[in-house]
Amino acid sequence: xxxxxxxxxKSGVDFVYISSTTSPRKEWEEDIKYIGDEHYYLDHKDVxxxxxxxxxxxxxxxxIFDKEGNMCNCFCGFKGIEDMLEKIKKSDKNKK
Numbered sequence: 001x002x003x004x005x006x007x008x009x010k011s012g013v014d015f016v017y018i019s020s021t022t023s024p025r026k027e028w029e030e031d032i033k034y035i036g037d038e039h040y041y042l043d044h045k046d047v048x049x050x051x052x053x054x055x056x057x058x059x060x061x062x063x064i065f066d067k068e069g070n071m072c073n074c075f076c077g078f079k080g081i082e083d084m085l086e087k088i089k090k091s092d093k094n095k096k
Contacts, residue, residue: 056076064088072087
């Protein structure tokens with residue numbers, strides 16, 4: 001995704017990352033400096049609630065929202081840039 005994130009940002013896509021305490025805090029703090037965007041470090045209980053609510057099995061998990069804040073898609077696993085771009089594009093079409 002790094003290859004396309006800048007162009008997506010320019011078109012209005014925001015990236016928000018959620019990490020849990022399974023990631024060592026100091027390493028996480030260093031990593032986010034280079035990733036950019038918005039990051040949240042949640043305890044295991046909160047992450048488990050999110051996964052349970054959306055019936056997701058683990059990480060990476062992705063949530064795609066339209067510009068009005070409606071969830072258009074949520075899924076586990078990264079199947080590649082083309083798949084992700086198609087899901088983002090579809091969420092944009094659904095709002096019209």
